[in-house]
Amino acid sequence: MFHADVVTIFPEMIESFLEYGVLGRGIRNGLLSVDACDLREFAYDRHRTVDDRAYGGGPGMVMKYQPLCDAINALKLKEAGSDRKVICMSPQGRQLDQQYVNELVESNGLIILAGRYEGIDERLIESEVDEEISIGDYVLSGGEPAAMVLLDAVARQIPGVLGDMESAKQDSYMDGLLDCPHYTRPETVAGKRVPQVLLNGNHKEIEKWRRKQMLGRTSVRRPDLINAENLSAEDKSLLNDYLEDLAGR
Ligand code: ADE
Numbered sequence: 001m002f003h004a005d006v007v008t009i010f011p012e013m014i015e016s017f018l019e020y021g022v023l024g025r026g027i028r029n030g031l032l033s034v035d036a037c038d039l040r041e042f043a044y045d046r047h048r049t050v051d052d053r054a055y056g057g058g059p060g061m062v063m064k065y066q067p068l069c070d071a072i073n074a075l076k077l078k079e080a081g082s083d084r085k086v087i088c089m090s091p092q093g094r095q096l097d098q099q100y101v102n103e104l105v106e107s108n109g110l111i112i113l114a115g116r117y118e119g120i121d122e123r124l125i126e127s128e129v130d131e132e133i134s135i136g137d138y139v140l141s142g143g144e145p146a147a148m149v150l151l152d153a154v155a156r157q158i159p160g161v162l163g164d165m166e167s168a169k170q171d172s173y174m175d176g177l178l179d180c181p182h183y184t185r186p187e188t189v190a191g192k193r194v195p196q197v198l199l200n201g202n203h204k205e206i207e208k209w210r211r212k213q214m215l216g217r218t219s220v221r222r223p224d225l226i227n228a229e230n231l232s233a234e235d236k237s238l239l240n241d242y243l244e245d246l247a248g249r
Contacts, residue, residue: 002032002158003082003109005075006147007068009050009116011036017148026161034151042070051117060118068113068124075111084109085130088120089143089150093132096150098176100133104150105157112150114143176225180213208238216242 014036040048051061135146183194
């Protein structure tokens with residue numbers, strides 16, 4: 001079973017996150033397990049110090065080598081033989097996307113470092129960390145929210161975590177397209193009607209409309225995700241229809 005440990009100075013933050021939604025259900029159903037590891041348990045001085053001033057000066061503290069190294073070794077020992085990658089959440093890392101998530105799910109687990117302060121002693125990263133992962137080009141105050149993003153994205157790719165309906169839906173846009181718009185009752189709200197095609201019960205038409213929306217939205221909002229040349233003839237024609245509708249409006 002896939003197992004992740006998150007090394008953090010805020011274990012309660014991770015633990016409460018693990019109770020909710022798809023991830024919480026997956027854990028309760030025994031499809032994956034996640035533990036928060038309190039870094040301060042590996043700091044042995046009176047104040048349980050995990051950080052110190054930066055060499056070279058400047059503001060901000062740096063996370064010390066020893067507590068992190070001891071935590072990683074203890075976690076590796078606990079799951080001996082399981083060859084898990086050590087991941088450090090960091091804006092300096094490779095940016096997370098769906099393909100990267102799918103690669104990580106193939107491993108049998110992860111040890112995730114969620115750092116605070118200005119950073120982690122570089123020697124720890126060099127000697128103990130296999131991969132640094134960023135969740136985007138912005139700076140968070142700590143690695144915990146990033147670790148939660150990673151765990152959520154990984155959990156939903158583990159077989160059985162999503163129900164049949166949810167996985168079927170997921171498959172339909174695993175091909176890297178943005179999702180289509182969704183509507184629920186009432187039929188008219190704030191003077192806006194639900195698109196007629198969704199009301200007529202013609203499933204072929206509905207499928208076509210949804211595909212067209214996915215292609216169109218991706219092409220307009222995220223042209224970097226779509227390469228028109230690689231589209232099937234049918235997709236090309238749906239995308240052309242979408243763009244013509246847009247221009248004619
Ligand atoms: N820690 C701080 N900022 C981060 C980011 N953008 N991604 C991952 N970890 C982080």
